[in-house]
Structures are given as C-alpha cells and as structure tokens.
Amino acid sequence: xxxxxxxxxxxxxxxxxxxxxxxxxxxxxxxxxxxxxxxxxxxxxxxxxxxxxxxxxxxxxxxxxxxxxxxxxxxxxxxxxxxxxxxxxxxxxxxxxxxxxxxxxxxxxxxxxxxxxxxxxxxxxxxxxxxxxxxxxxxxxxxxxxxxxxxxxxxxxxxxxxxxxxxxxxxxxxxxxxxxxxxxxxxxxxxxxxxxxxxxxxxxxxxxxxxxxxxxxxxxxxxxxxxxxxxxxxxxxxxxxxxxxxxxxxxxxxxxxxxxxxxxxxxxxxxxxxxxxxxxxxxxxxxxxxxxxxxxxxxxxxxxxxxxxxxxxxxxxxxxxxxxxxxxxxxxxxxxxxxx
Ligand SMILES: [Zn+2]
Numbered sequence: 017x018x019x020x021x022x023x024x025x026x027x028x029x030x031x032x033x034x035x036x037x038x039x040x041x042x043x044x045x046x047x048x049x050x051x052x053x054x055x056x057x058x059x060x061x062x063x064x065x066x067x068x069x070x071x072x073x074x075x076x077x078x079x080x081x082x083x084x085x086x087x088x089x090x091x092x093x094x095x096x097x098x099x100x101x102x103x104x105x106x107x108x109x110x111x112x113x114x115x116x117x118x119x120x121x122x123x124x125x126x127x128x129x130x131x132x133x134x135x136x137x138x139x140x141x142x143x144x145x146x147x148x149x150x151x152x153x154x155x156x157x158x159x160x161x162x163x164x165x166x167x168x169x170x171x172x173x174x175x176x177x178x179x180x181x182x183x184x185x186x187x188x189x190x191x192x193x194x195x196x197x198x199x200x201x202x203x204x205x206x207x208x209x210x211x212x213x214x215x216x217x218x219x220x221x222x223x224x225x226x227x228x229x230x231x232x233x234x235x236x237x238x239x240x241x242x243x244x245x246x247x248x249x250x251x252x253x254x255x256x257x258x259x260x261x262x263x264x265x266x267x268x269x270x271x272x273x274x275x276x277x278x279x280x281x282x283x284x285x286x287x288x289x290x291x292x293x294x295x296x297x298x299x300x301x302x303x304x305x306x307x308x309x310x311x312x313x314x315x316x317x318x319x320x321x322x323x324x325x326x327x328x329x330x331x332x333x334x335x336x337x338x339x340x341x342x343x344x345x346x347x348x349x350x351x352x353x354x355x356x
Contacts, residue, residue, distance in 0.1 A: 069156035072333040074353050076324070077273030079130055079252070082161055083326065083333040086123035086140030086183070087151040093119050097289050097296035099304070105296070112288040119286070121329045123179055125154055126279060127163060128270055133250045134163075135170040136194065137268055137279050138328060139183030154183050155193075165194050170250060172200045174281030174328070175262040176209050176233070178225050185235045192236065200249050202257075203242040205264025209233060219302070258283040258314060260307025261300070267314060269323075278323040283310050285329045287336075287347040291315065294344060315345045324350060 070085030093116055097105050109116060125138045140154035158165065171194050173181050184193055208214060209229055218226065243249060245257030245266050255266040261282040268279040284290045285298060294311045301307035318325050319338040327334040336349040 069153055069160040070332060071157045071161040072335075072352065073161065073355060074335075075355065076270065076275050076277055079128055079270060079272040079277075081129070081270075081277065082127040082163065083335070084125050084127070084140075084154050084157040084161065085332050086125055086157070086179075087153040088120055088122050089151050089179075090118035090120055091300075093117060095299035096286060097293065098299045099295075099297035100293065108289070108293065112292075114286075114288060121285070122332045122334065123151060124326070124328055124330070124332055124334045125183070126326060127158075127168070128253065128277075130250070130252055133169050133253075134167055135172060135250060135253060136168045136197070137172045138174055138180040138281065139171060139193070141179045142182030142185070142187060151179065152183070166196055168194045168197045170200060171197045172249060172253075172255075172266075172268060173205070174267065174279070175265040176201065176205055176229055177262065177282065178228055180281070180328070181229065181232055185232050190235055192239070197239075198241045199236055199239045200241050200243060202245050202255065202264035202266045204245070204259075205262060205266070206233075206240060206242050208263040221300075256314075258310045260303050260305075260310045261298075262302050265310075276321065276323045277326060278314065278318050279326045279328075280314055281328055283307070283314055284325075284327055287327065287330050287349075291338060291345045291347045292341075319345055 071082055073080065073082045075081065093109070093114065096114070096119060097108075100108075106116075108114075123138075123140055125136060125140050128135045128137070141151040155165075171184070184199065185191070186193060208217070210233060211217075215223060215226055243255055243266075245255050245259075245264070248254045249268070252271050254269050254271075256269060258265050258267040258281070265281060265283060267281055267283055270277040270279070282300075285300075289296055290298075290311055294315060295308055297304035297308060315338045317323070319340045322337070325336055325338060327336075330336075330347075331349075333352075336347055338345040339348055
C-alpha cells in the first residue's frame with residue numbers, strides 16, 4: 017500500500033517536472049476568456065491559436081448541447097493506476113497505447129441549453145503560459161461557437177480544482193467572466209476549500225494550487241449557490257454525489273425526454289484504465305478508494321440505463337457509452353452528428 021505521503025512526494029515532483037503545475041498555479045490566473053469577444057479577436061493570431069478552437073454541438077431531444085475544448089495538457093503516467101501490480105499495469109498500458117511517460121489529457125467544459133437556461137458545466141483553466149500547455153481556450157471556443165459569456169445563467173462546478181474553476185475570473189482585471197450567472201457548487205465542496213484548515217487536509221502536491229483556488233473563491237464570494245448532492249439544479253438537470261476525487265465532487269445528469277446525459281467530471285478520467293480496471297487507483301484522487309467506488313457506481317448506472325457519458329478529460333469531445341464486460345466496462349465512443 018502506498019502511503020499518502022510517499023505518493024504525494026512523488027506526485028509533486030513529477031507534476032512540477034512536467035510543467036503541469038502551471039495547470040493549477042499559473043493556469044488558475046490568466047485567461048483568454050475575457051468576456052470581451054472583440055478584444056479576443058483582435059489579439060488572436062495564427063501563432064497564438066495553433067489549432068482551430070474546438071466545439072461540438074449536438075442535440076439530445078429538446079436540449080442543445082455544446083462541448084467546448086479548453087485545450088490539452090499532460091500528466092505524468094506514474095499517477096495513473098499507481099496501486100496496480102506493475103507487470104499487469106505495464107502490459108495494460110502497452111496494449112492500450114497509453115504512454116509510459118506522460119498521458120495526454122483534454123479539458124472539455126459543456127454548455128446545456130434548455131428551454132429556460134444556459135448552463136455551463138465547468139469553466140476550464142483560465143489560461144496557462146507554461147510551455148507545452150495550450151489550456152485556457154474556452155473563451156476562443158465559445159466565441160467561435162457564437163456564445164457570449166454574458167448569456168450564461170448558471171455555471172455548475174463539478175469540483176473546485178483549478179482546471180475546472182480557473183475560467184471563472186479574468187486574471188488581470190479580476191472581473192467575473194460570466195457576470196450574469198449564479199455559480200453552483202456542492203455545499204461539501206465549498207466548505208472544504210474555504211475551511212481555515214484546508215491545507216492540512218491536502219496532499220503535498222496540491223498545496224501550491226490552494227492560493228489560486230481560494231483567490232477565485234474570494235473574488236466570486238456572494239455569487240455561489242450551494243446545493244446538496246442529489247439536488248435538482250435547474251429543471252431537468254440534477255446532481256449526483258460522486259465523492260473521492262474531491263470531498264464534494266458532483267456529477268451531473270441531464271434528463272432530455274427519453275435520453276440522459278451523464279457528465280462525470282473527474283470521477284472518471286481515463287477511457288481505458290478507469291473503465292476496464294476501475295479498482296486501480298488514481299493518485300490525484302483525494303480519497304482514492306472512495307473514488308474507485310464512485311467510479312464503479314457511475315459506470316454501473318450508465319451501462320444499465322444506457323446513458324450517454326461526457327468525460328471532461330476524455331479525448332475530445334469525450335462522448336460515449338459504457339458497456340458491461342464481465343466484471344468491468346468498456347468505452348464506446350459516440351459518433352459525431354452534424355446538425356442540419
Ligand atoms: Zn480535472
């Protein structure tokens with residue numbers, strides 16, 4: 017059994033080595049998502065964009081859903097399946113083409129347009145100027161998709177890690193990026209991060225990111241609506257308790273007629289490891305065993321009910337299904353649908 021302390025030291029060293037620290041530290045701050053589309057357009061150059069900003073729009077009965085790409089980054093592979101038997105782990109990684117050094121990750125916030133609401137789930141990192149990172153692209157993606165940040169009524173945070181809440185605040189002006197939205201977060205999650213003793217409860221690697229998270233929370237003070245896991249957030253959109261990755265992590269279910277979309281946030285982060293070996297532990301989960309149980313519960317529910325799954329860190333756009341395979345599951349990506 018790896019102790020939390022040893023694990024944390026390894027993680028922190030690896031995390032910093034890869035520059036992924038910027039994801040939370042620096043990334044939480046700056047933002048290309050200024051809420052001023054004209055300014056973004058004026059500053060955007062071929063050099064700064066690299067690739068086209070990404071979004072994917074589809075419908076689920078009456079609901080219009082747009083998945084945005086906030087960009088991609090890498091995490092050291094050591095943090096994935098750290099609890100597994102090394103030989104089995106290596107064989108599995110090799111057979112699924114999972115790199116042994118760094119695992120590429122996407123970040124994909126999503127907008128749900130219902131009859132009365134425009135609900136954004138998670139906000140990306142804000143920005144990172146770290147070499148090799150291209151996160152913080154939500155603003156460009158929204159602009160390209162024709163969505164103004166001012167039009168968002170509700171922002172839901174699955175949890176308060178920097179790659180999910182960093183896009184709430186402009187790094188220079190400290191302006192709220194979504195000025196007309198209430199920010200929905202679970203009561204457990206908000207309590208955790210605003211507790212005076214939170215630093216004592218965090219693994220070492222998370223420490224450097226705490227000031228950034230708390231700064232965003234301070235800036236947004238008064239804008240939060242806390243919910244209990246399980247509550248309905250707006251009509252047709254409800255939360256599900258999914259603790260483990262963080263204390264108060266929630267997943268989101270959209271009910272759209274006879275279909276359901278399950279937004280898993282970081283309860284499930286890898287389409288191979290977490291589906292096929294959900295018992296293997298992920299070192300970036302605050303409570304790895306709890307997270308593993310949550311993962312299995314969500315996968316079981318999604319497979320049983322035929323729910324469409326959206327994974328924040330899956331290959332873009334992160335949409336697909338879980339199919340039961342003996343004692344585990346298999347990921348089946350959904351095909352793209354071009355809207356008329
Ligand atoms: Zn994340």
